[in-house]
Amino acid sequence: QMITSKGYPEENHKVTTEDGFILTLQRIPRGRKGIYRAEKKEVVLLQHGLLGESTNFLDDLANESLAYILADSGADVWLANSRGNSYSRAHVHLKPSQEIFWNWSSDEMAQYDLPAMVDYITTKTGVSKITYIGHSQGTLIGFGGFSQNKTLASKVKLFIALAPIARLGHIKGPLHLISPLTKDLQKLEQMLGKGEFMPHSKFDVFLAKDVCHPFGRLCDTGFFLTGGFDLGNLNKSRTPVYIAHNPSGTSVRNFIHYGQVSTGCFNVELDLNHADGNFKIPFYPQPTPPIYHPEDIETPIAVFHGGHDWLSDAIDVQWLLPKLKHLVYEKLISHWMHVDFIYGVDAPKQCYKPIVQLIFNSTVTE
Structure with missing residues (x-):
């Protein structure tokens, strides 16, 4: 209803x-005015970040939200929902109430979720290649999937990375403060459990309706805390909408993944063993974690990054860029934080316009 209420067609698909996880894909096959470029059919998959959901690309007004802007430009837009979030809480055998349901991290998203979604979309649309746009964790999934799975990479014509995460050596904010706790997994499990982390709840709706709406600024800092915040680049009137949809949940194991990587793991891998060799994440199904090498990616990549991003830190991005053999475009938006890529008031001009140009024209004229 969120999409159709704005006058756009909507489809819901299960993958x-x-x-065994059952994911929800939402589709906007065309724009409000029925724009459809049959001569150059562009299919785009949008992948949200950590604790996010598909609505991250839909929460602002139609002329301010990336999904709608792409649809109105003539793209066939698909919106992902990662395992465990509000839209993808199903499995062929398991239930969310079971601890084992939550035994995964972004490694499984790269290994299983991304190939399943891309295969489904290419089959459904009949195209051989799509454009993949990831934000935050969505880029991490892309770096993992495209570097390890060449068949998957061959189905992506362009990977657009917003606030890229390829290592977390210089993060700031809460994740940096929490990361030392990952050295004592037993204590961390006592604190967090082994199941779901920060699920969407009725309390979020209460915050949005009864707290954020009349007193918007009370919610701004908490919402932006993980990636850094700039109140001057936020549409305050939309804060209740943002809070109503965020956070959307993930697994404790995925959260631990981020904390461990930030303690010094070289790149996007789950650090199962500490220096003494005595530690392992409980019930992790592999003896050693996968290691992703961005330099192995053959897919053309465009990178947008922020100068004040607490998660996708400038030093880590500068480490990444030379490793991308097929970097076709790179833009630093100096004043941006982590969530400005989805909610920044100047996002349509700074980011979405060049994205549309990259997809349809392969070049950017700013």
Whole structure:
């Protein structure tokens, strides 16, 4: 209803991964005015970040939200929902109430979720290649999937990375403060459990309706805390909408993944063993974690990054850029924080316009 209420067509699709998770894909096949470029059919998959959901690309007004802007430009837009969030809480055998349901991190998203979604979309639309746009964790999934799975990479014509995460050596904010706790997994499990982390709840709706709406500024800092915040680049009137949809939940194991990587793990891998060799994440199904090498990606990549991003830190981005053999475009938006890529008031001009140009024209004229 969120999409159709703005006058856009909407479809909902279910995709089952190889390991049994049932994911929800939302589709906007065309724009409000029925724009459809049959001569150059562009299919785009949008992948949200950590604790996010598909609505991250829909929460602002139609002329301010990336999904709608792409649809109105003539793209066939698909919106992902990662396992465990509000839209993808199903499995062929397991239930969310079971601890084992939550035994995954972004590694499984790269290994299972991304290939399942891309295969489904290419089959459904009949195209051989799509454009993949990831924000935050969505880029991490892309770096993992495209570097390790060449068949998957061959189905992506362009990977657009917003606030890229390829390592977390210089993060700031809460994740940096929490990361030392990952050295004592037993204590961390006592604090967090082994199941779901920060699920969407009725309390979020209460915050949005009864707290954020009349007193918007009370919610701004908490919402932006993980990636850094700039109140001057936020549409305050939309804060209740943002809070109503965020956070959307993930697994404790995925959260631990981020904390461990930030303690010094070289790149996007789950650090199962500490220096003494005595530690392992409980019930992790592999003896060693996968290691992703961005330099192995053959897919053309465009990178947008912020100068004040607490998660996708400038030093880490500068480490990444030379490793991308097929970097076709790169833009630093000096004043941006982590969530400005989805909610910044100047996002349509700074980011979405060049994205549309990259997809349809392969070049940017700013």
